[in-house]
Amino acid sequence: MTWAAISAILAHWRRHPGQCATLVLGLALATALWSGVQAINAEARASYDQAAQVLGQDQLARLSRADGAPVPLDTYIALRRAGYLVSPVIEAEIRTPGARLRILGIDPLTAPPEAQAPALTGGEVAFTDLLGTPGRLFVAPETAQRPLPPDLPPLILAANLAPGTAVTDIGTAARLSGQEDPSYLLVATRQPAGLPALAPDTFRLTLTEPQSGNDLARLTDSFHLNLTAFGLLAFAVGLFIVHAAIGLAFEQRRSSFRTLRALGLPLRRLVVLLGAELTLFALVSGLIGIALGYAIAAALLPDVAGTLRGLYGAEIAGQLSFRPAWALTGLAIAGLGTALAAAQALWRVSRLPLLAPAQPRAWAMATRQSLVTQFGAAGALALIGVLLALFGSGLIVGFTILAALLLAAALALPGVLIALVSALSRFATTPLREWLLADTRQQIPGLSLALMALLLALSANIGVSTMVGSFRTTFTGWLDQRLASELYVTARSPEEAQDIRAAIQDEVQAVLPIIAVETELLGLPGRLYGIADHATYRDHWPLLDATETIWDDIAAGQAVLVNEQLARREGLGIGDMFPLSPDWALPITGIYSDYGNPEGQAIIGLALFGERFPNEPQLRFAIRVPPADAPALAERLRGDFNLPPGNVINQDEIKRFSLRVFEQTFLVTGALNILTLGVASFALLTSLLTLAGMRLPQLAPVWALGQTRASLARAELWRTALLAALTFLLAIPTGLALAWVLLAIVNVEAFGWRLPMQVFPGDWLRLGLYALLAALLAAAWPAWRLSRAAPSDLLKVFAHER
């Protein structure tokens, strides 16, 4: 009996291979998008961990100066000669246009074992080569393939190094960076017997305990949460397909189930068999999904890497590694999705009355009552969203608002569509059109899940593109303000900087020094700039809020400017005192926008900067010349001073570069958007196919009244187009609400800046056309089948109950 039952159940799929494919594909797609995103996140996190483990940051305490300045060499030697086992590190970044490399110079002679200095020994490198000139740089294979600054010592490949980082002897690092004093000191976990406890204060240093988490992971959390939200959205949309396919398969087999039960198959066993069937589907689709997900992740990872570099300066590997735990999670998600999508169908089977006629019902027929319930749920969710927006804070709250908003819109969709179609039918001029609209309204419950999927995809698209568009417009305007000078020059030594200044002083409008130190701003890494008193800044600097005397105060060394992220993070406003070091604070006179920079930043007057940091070499400056003269001057500077091309940069080049980074940043978002829209169209197709079979009884009478099959098929297309168009119209307000949440809540939490929202109706028009096209494509096949339906099939409707 069991075998007979199994063959009866499985026979369905032999007869409907398309349905089988839909189910597998839907589940695989849902799994793929979700697990693809997870794979990307896992890869990125692994890279952050690797970065954190470099030099045993997760195990070793560090000694550094409170003001972020390097530790004087004398202090290091004093600590060693007092018997403390500390080891120096020179950390520096070498930048040339399009290439940069973080250099970590360690002292292999004193590095504690936890610093993983053994990674330096492959056995092939002679110690003399490592310590001598030019030295060696140890880099991950991935780093070696990137564009790197010129004139580096020979590279040695070593696994387990963070991407974008080169580890080398401290002597080599000192030579490459021109820095003699250690950036910080590593403290060995085990100190010699009988030494007094290390008192950092006596050496004017602060001790940082080993960090279990790491800055990068914290900084990029929001980005990964973003990706996860997208993955979840895609997963939800995919589940609509699965739900439709499973519902159809169960509906069509109702008669088989009844027959099997009548023949004596216990209900329990039937349910177990169906469960096993679904498990098999979940397993197969899950495996396909994992493979697809891996492919998606591998394809997107380089863009994600670009995004993270652009946004946070975080380096992650551009190559995906396979993680078994990730694959298992993917399978589990596929199983969970199947269970979610099939629960209703299985429950119905378990309640199947043994003797009731096995007549197919419209499986998703909604009653007026359920519409009201849905609408009520939508209202409640919308209310929750509004309350959260008013009173909540934090990134998770932001995403919760997004979820509530989208879900509310989706739940409200069928009711709104029915109301709209009902309203339209009042304008119907012919009986046929009236029938068409009535029939459309009757079809909405059956299509509602697919339409919800379409709504979600379209809203997400509108919301995200509005955010990106607003960002792009603001960012471009901001670049124009921020990069007011025509040329940016970097000298190789303070002397060369002097020479260049002297050479051009008389023929340019102004030479503006650019000078900064890496420091800690209220406990987190940041930069402090010195700024010249010049009209360039007075006229152009992108201020969000400022006092009237701001530039005079800055020039007098009596005030400080902070960037928006820092002000928002610390809740700072105009007039607040800002501590620049434990014994030094200035009032804030201005807050400026600083997009694309994850760190806090502050600006003081150039004279004050010089007093506070007299040893900071003056290497960079901006030059104001008439724009037409800029290229010639750039060319001359490169020639006269033999400067590498990257050391003299035109304003245009920086802008182009910044915009490229920006575009790359949102490449992933765009790709995920398109994938989601594709999945939603597919959901629409499966739903239409499901309905097509069931709708013959409704169509046959109209055909019998004289409508041709072709005109009926056209009507099908019209109907789908109408529903898609209405759904799209509803997606616009939903998408705009989404954009508002993204700009006003999520962005502020994630990046620390708030952008003015701008709308792009042109984009909507394009998206509306895409949606229409997708819907028509989805409807084309069922319509074509209808136009080719055998008249005998239509006649059968009147002959018997099938």
Added chain:
Amino acid sequence: MNVRTLLLPLLFAANQGLSQGFAGLGTDAEGFAVPAPNPVFDFPADHGPHPEYRIEWWYLTATLTGADGADYGIQWTLFRSALEPTDAVGWQPTQLWMGHAGLTTADDHFHAERLARGGIGQAGVEAEPFQAWIDDWAMSSSAGVGEDAYSALTVAARGAEFAYDLDLQATGPLIFHGAEGFSVKSADGQASYYYSQPFYEVTGTLTLPDGPMEVTGTAWLDREWSSQPLSPDQTGWDWFSLQFQDGARLMGFGLRSETRANYTSATWIAPDGATTAYPDGALRLTPLAMAEVAGRQVPVEWRVEMPARGVDIETTPLNPQSWMGTSFPYWEGPIRFTGSHEGRGYLEMTGYD
């Protein structure tokens, strides 16, 4: 694999690239000076470093007796190894420094190691006033004006589980090994400059895991530098410093060879400091008993014969496990001996892999 093991070839093994033909002509192929016969020492300058030579060490061993009557031994060593024959300032090293400290009791053997690059002040040696240091380990002269810097020293070192702090007073003169300080190391002619101060009286304190221990005893300082320590076939050495009850001392070593007979050399030091150098073959070293130390077989008991001086003794270690598990591992510890003579001494054995 530790980066420090890479120091080994620099410090101790024979450099295959050395051109032996240059021996005596002043410099080798890479510009390092090489020892030449008939040296004229210039003190106090020669107590300090010789960066133009590849390797150099300040090597102190002491046989001590605690207030508890038990035997102890300590070692304090600073090695210098040159990457280039210059003494540069800054992070780019031309000179590397390695400190070893050991403390032996009958039951325990503690050791510690420190590494440093020259040029930044973390380690170094200055001739006047004499001080040799790496981190907080130091050997400094406490000699009065006009006295030899080595005639009085303070020595201190500290490891993870031990520390010591000793005062040394010399009761005799510096002595020179080989031909007036030119000490030949193989039949091929490799040589070093080698002199010692073997006459120290010691007082001081050991800090052991159980607490401090006052000690007294004797100590021996070796000074040696060269650019060409061993022949390629030579695998290691066994070095003895022995103090006889009548006040005489004997320094003797044997260099083991894979292909040839062992090469031995010895210096007899009379109680007044008068020395007699003995050429290859005068000293006979015969292992008597092996012990498993750090996973290898090491001869910890020896028969030492020198018929010319009527010496025929057998040595036993204070602690057979006196293993220096440092980057370059070796055995180094205090011994006692009986036979034709009785007394105490120190034994160093390298190259037992």
